[in-house]
Amino acid sequence: MTSLPIESPPRPPRLTRPRPQSLHATDRSDRIYRSVLTGFALGLPLLILIILGVLFTGALPALKRFGPTFLWTSTWDPVAEVYGAAPMIFGTLASSLLALLIAVPLALSVAVFLTEFSPGWLRQPVAFLVELLAAIPSVVYGTWGIFVLIPFLRAHVVPPLKAVLGWTPFLQGVFYGNSLLAGGVILAIMIVPYIAAVSREVLLAVPASQREAALAMGATRWEAVRSAVLPYGRAGLIGAVILGLGRALGETMAVTMLIGNRHDIGVSLLQPAYTMAAAIANEFSEATTNLYQSALFEVGLILFVLTVTVNAIARVLIWRVARGQAVGSRAL
Amino acid sequence: MVASANTRLRLEAAHLTALFGQHRAVRDVSLLFPAHVVTAIIGPSGCGKSTLLRCLNRMHELTPGASVQGDVLLDNVNIYADDVSPIELRRRIGMVFQRPTPFPTMSISDNVAAGLRVNGRQKSSDVDDAVARALQQAALWDEVKDRLHTSALALSGGQQQRLCIARAVAPQPEILLLDEPTASLDPAGTQRIEELCHALKRLYTIVIVTHNMQQAARVSDYTAFMYLGSLIEVGKTNELFTKPKVEQTEAYITGRFG
Numbered sequence: 001m002t003s004l005p006i007e008s009p010p011r012p013p014r015l016t017r018p019r020p021q022s023l024h025a026t027d028r029s030d031r032i033y034r035s036v037l038t039g040f041a042l043g044l045p046l047l048i049l050i051i052l053g054v055l056f057t058g059a060l061p062a063l064k065r066f067g068p069t070f071l072w073t074s075t076w077d078p079v080a081e082v083y084g085a086a087p088m089i090f091g092t093l094a095s096s097l098l099a100l101l102i103a104v105p106l107a108l109s110v111a112v113f114l115t116e117f118s119p120g121w122l123r124q125p126v127a128f129l130v131e132l133l134a135a136i137p138s139v140v141y142g143t144w145g146i147f148v149l150i151p152f153l154r155a156h157v158v159p160p161l162k163a164v165l166g167w168t169p170f171l172q173g174v175f176y177g178n179s180l181l182a183g184g185v186i187l188a189i190m191i192v193p194y195i196a197a198v199s200r201e202v203l204l205a206v207p208a209s210q211r212e213a214a215l216a217m218g219a220t221r222w223e224a225v226r227s228a229v230l231p232y233g234r235a236g237l238i239g240a241v242i243l244g245l246g247r248a249l250g251e252t253m254a255v256t257m258l259i260g261n262r263h264d265i266g267v268s269l270l271q272p273a274y275t276m277a278a279a280i281a282n283e284f285s286e287a288t289t290n291l292y293q294s295a296l297f298e299v300g301l302i303l304f305v306l307t308v309t310v311n312a313i314a315r316v317l318i319w320r321v322a323r324g325q326a327v328g329s330r331a332l
Numbered sequence: 333m334v335a336s337a338n339t340r341l342r343l344e345a346a347h348l349t350a351l352f353g354q355h356r357a358v359r360d361v362s363l364l365f366p367a368h369v370v371t372a373i374i375g376p377s378g379c380g381k382s383t384l385l386r387c388l389n390r391m392h393e394l395t396p397g398a399s400v401q402g403d404v405l406l407d408n409v410n411i412y413a414d415d416v417s418p419i420e421l422r423r424r425i426g427m428v429f430q431r432p433t434p435f436p437t438m439s440i441s442d443n444v445a446a447g448l449r450v451n452g453r454q455k456s457s458d459v460d461d462a463v464a465r466a467l468q469q470a471a472l473w474d475e476v477k478d479r480l481h482t483s484a485l486a487l488s489g490g491q492q493q494r495l496c497i498a499r500a501v502a503p504q505p506e507i508l509l510l511d512e513p514t515a516s517l518d519p520a521g522t523q524r525i526e527e528l529c530h531a532l533k534r535l536y537t538i539v540i541v542t543h544n545m546q547q548a549a550r551v552s553d554y555t556a557f558m559y560l561g562s563l564i565e566v567g568k569t570n571e572l573f574t575k576p577k578v579e580q581t582e583a584y585i586t587g588r589f590g
Contacts, residue, residue: 120396213433216391217447217499218423227446231437 048308055304058297061290070298076263078287083295085302087265091180091273092303095259096248098184098269099191104241107192111199116211116225127200134193142257145186150177150258153185158270172268181269183259187251191244198243198318202236203229239317246311250303252277276303342367342537343388343507348402350383350392357383359561360402365507370529370538372552372569374545376584380561381541385509388539389425390418406507423450426500426536427509431516432492434484434499441480443495447503462502469535470498471528490521497528501536508532510540514547526551545585549573557581 062070066083073084114127158175165171175181206229214224230237252275260272261282276299287293343365350358358380365371365388373381386392387400390411403410411421426447434443444463463480467473472494476487484495493513500508510529514522529538529551542548548555549569556566557580565572565581576582583589 209429209431209433210435212391212394213429213435213496214446214450215394216389216422216427216429217450217503218419218421219450220419223450227450228435231435234437 052301052304055297055301059294059301062294062298065291066295070295071302074263074265078289078292081289081291083291085276085279085295085299087263088274088276088279088299089302090265091259092249092275092277092306094273095180095183095187095255095275096245098180099187099248100241100245102185102188103192103195103244106188107195107240107244108199108237110192110196111203112225112230114196114200115203116221116229127197130193130196132193133189134197138190138251138253139257141186141190142254145182145254145258146177149186150182153177153182169267170269173270175270176272178258178260178272179270180259180266180273183255183273183275184269186254186258187248190251190254191247194247195240195244198240199233199237202233202240202318205236206232235317235320239314239320242310242314242317246307246314249310250277250307252281256281276300342407343539344405345384345387346403346405348384348387348400348404350380350387351399351401352395353397357561358387361558361561361563363556363563363566365537365539366554367537368533368535369553370533370540370551371554371556372548373539373541373556373558374543374548374584375558375564376589377543379558381558382511384558385511385539385541388507388509389422389427391422391427393418423447423503424505425507425509426503426505428493428496428500428511428513430512432489432496434487434492434495436483436485438484439481440476440484440487440495443484444498444502447499462504463498466498466502467495469501469532470494471524471531472498488521490517490524493517493521493525494528497525497532501532506537508536508538510538512541512543514542514544522547545573557584559584 062083066073070083070085071089072086073082074086075082075084076087077083110126110130114123118126154175154177158171158181162171210228210232211224214228215221219227255275256278259275259278261274261278262272263274263279264272266273280296280300280303284293284296287296345361345363345365348358348361348363349356361380361384363384373384375381383392388404392398392400400412403412405411406421406424409416411418435446438446441460441463444466445459448459448462464473464477467476472491475491476495479486484492487495493516497508497513514525517525526547529540532538533553540548540551552569554566555569555572557564557572557576557578559580565576565578567577572581573585576585
């Protein structure tokens with residue numbers, strides 16, 4: 001053991017002293033480490049472009065053959081090699097919107113309860129359990145949907161709905177189980193945890209001063225939430241909802257199991273429908289001709305562009321609140 | 333008590349202790365806030381002056397773990413009695429905070445009307461009149477009368493704070509609590525608020541918390557000095573600043589600590 005020098009060693013003569021290394025010059029292992037990490041970091045965004053490229057190339061034959069009519073024609077005939085994706089696009093949007101209609105009030109209520117009204121001891125357990133819903137595998141939701149949800153809908157939901165709103169076009173026909181309604185409800189349950197979790201973060205990001213300002217003027221808790229907290233977080237809450245929409249649009253397994261997979265456009269919630277994700281999952285293995293495969297690629301391309309756009313919008317909105325810039329939400 | 337006998341009693345803290353968990357932020361403070369005068373509460377950071385203020389409209393209890401012992405009397409009614417609604421109470425006592433807190437999604441007019449809306453007064457002509465009156469009281473009317481329906485965020489910091497004062501006085505409270513209202517303002521904005529204090533005491537009983545002794549000297553009629561949660565001395569402002577009776581007060585106002 002050598003003891004630490006207490007006095008500094010004698011200074012070398014000035015001229016012979018080596019120039020100090022620049023602070024940026026690092027040694028070799030650091031350089032390698034950095035270039036590997038840089039590669040990974042740039043590789044992932046690159047992956048998105050590669051996927052987009054593959055989808056586009058794959059879809060090219062269908063794009064050339066059908067052009068934009070692919071989006072609004074309804075024939076899907078592998079034998080005659082005529083493809084139109086309108087029913088899937090419709091089914092995707094309809095099931096997702098139905099899911100939002102059910103999930104948004106539920107998820108916002110959970111988020112408002114957890115941030116504003118819940119006693120402290122209840123907050124973490126409930127938040128944890130709600131978020132755990134997102135961890136259940138999609139196929140389990142599908143199975144649960146077939147054995148529990150559909151019988152429940154048939155016994156307890158559809159009869160009263162038909163009794164009250166049976167005259168509307170949305171509830172025509174006989175409810176056999178697999179339907180737009182079943183698909184929408186299962187989607188709603190699946191996206192509630194996402195919307196609730198993000199909304200909760202957004203509400204927590206609303207400054208306490210806004211709540212206090214409302215409470216100090218004699219607002220009740222609920223009035224403070226309605227007049228100060230929710231408006232302040234508006235952009236982020238819309239972002240949370242759109243994020244849920246993004247999840248719903250792309251969700252595949254559970255919806256495939258419940259929606260009925262019928263290539264048809266109908267407004268009745270009780271009838272089967274089809275989604276883009278379900279079509280790709282169901283039909284890729286049997287797409288034997290080039291054009292059939294290409295049509296499915298094009299469906300994938302549409303779904304990709306739709307979900308990426310929706311998610312990008314959602315993240316920008318949420319990011320604005322988290323940065324305390326919800327002020328711009330007036331623009332919405 | 334130092335309060336003069338010729339003003340009607342409005343608000344009084346009686347052996348008030350405010351706690352955060354076990355920590356006593358305000359210790360056994362008894363203090364009278366006479367009607368239609370400005371009472372300033374001064375003291376170094378952390379002396380409990382803001383906490384005391386927040387006990388007066390029951391905002392203190394909203395902090396998790398916070399509690400209050402002792403009484404606060406408003407016209408001889410204990411506001412901590414079981415049958416007193418804190419919601420109703422806060423509608424009678426307006427409050428303005430350190431930083432301006434306009435509601436960012438509301439227009440100037442809606443911000444001022446926010447307090448009226450929670451009071452359940454809905455008739456729009458009434459609301460318009462009340463908004464105009466409140467903005468005039470807050471000396472903001474001339475600057476914003478042509479853009480009442482534009483965003484409150486376009487206003488400067490000083491204007492935003494006067495907007496918050498307008499919002500606080502719109503429901504015509506009896507008492508106005510100002511919690512370091514000029515802490516985030518520039519000198520010009522500060523001066524406007526101080527002038528307002530003078531003008532508004534004709535209409536309201538004002539309690540202002542400030543760490544700025546010059547400000548207390550300029551705006552208040554009575555000054556209370558707090559230190560470590562306790563009320564050290566209270567008196568007419570000019571007497572407290574020129575002839576303090578307690579050694580600690582003198583040390584603080586002459587700048588020997590704080």
